[in-house]
Amino acid sequence: MENLELLEKRLGYKFKNRQYLIEALTHKSYNKPYNNERLEFIGDSIVNFAITMYLYKYFPDSDEGSLSKLRSSLVSQAGLYKIAEYLSIGRYILISDAEDRNQGRYKKSLLADSVEAIIAAIYLDSGENISIVQNVITSIYNAVFPNISLDTIFKDFKTTLQEITQSRFGVIPEYRVLSTSGPDHNKTFEIGVYIENRLYAVSTGKSKKNAEQQAAEIAIQKLDNEN
Known part of the structure; x- marks a missing residue:
């Protein structure tokens, strides 16, 4: 596995128990008694909540409908895949040889799911401190989407x-x-x-x-x- 310290630096969070991060990076195809699906389940809700608060703060004059549509785009597979690219998740995920040969490290769905699992791992490692998770997500989204615009993001x-x-x-x-x-x-x-x-x-x-x-x-x- 690649040096996880580099990933932690990119995340802006250092794990106290790195096993959480390892589990978040472990695909179900990998031969381990655990995988990242349960963490992904938690992470999906956490990301939705964090992005909801992020948009509420940064778009104080926008109505509920506009914020909902923007959130849907940011937490979609495409949005999470952009986060995965920024974090270079494909370098770190643990997958089977067969999945690797099947270009698993480049699959949008697999990488997007891994992002959600990593967010859940941070939440658990931080003692379920949602403020820490919120700060991590805000920092990453600001880096990946520096010019979020309600006027342009929903052209299609x-x-x-x-x-x-x-x-x-x-x-x-x-x-x-x-x-x-x-x-x-x-x-x-x-x-x-x-x-x-x-x-x-x-x-x-x-x-x-x-x-x-x-x-x-x-x-x-x-x-x-x-x-």
Whole structure:
């Protein structure tokens, strides 16, 4: 395993019990009696809470809907993967030879899950001190996303929704034309977005593209409320 002191330096946190960190870096494919899945379970909730507080503090004038959508993007698989790249997690994870040959060190889902596990490891190692974890997460996110903007980060709601559904359900959303109305030169499209064959949102627009984007935005909000 690579020198964990370098990872601790990047994290801005030195472990008192490094076994927590080792477990957080251990994939289920590795031949050990433990892996990082339980830590990932804890870390998912901690990251969501920490980012919620982070956004509440740094965007005091933004409404709940905007903050929810921004949070969904930052804690999505794509957002966590960027954190993993910053921390060079792929160098440190413990995976089987077969998983290694299968490019496991570069898999976005595997690396994103490892980030959540590491955050949980810090939480437990610090004596469940959420303030310490909050400081670590804030520092890392400030480094990785120095110019977070509510005006630009959600230009493509369809991409954001796909990242969320792939991370949470392992599937991509499906867009279906539910109805059309109006003359050929001025049609209105009604689009539904389905996740695992369940209708999550419906929207209308003067083009399929616009209606799909609006439906994706609604679906993101609904998924965030369910989480």
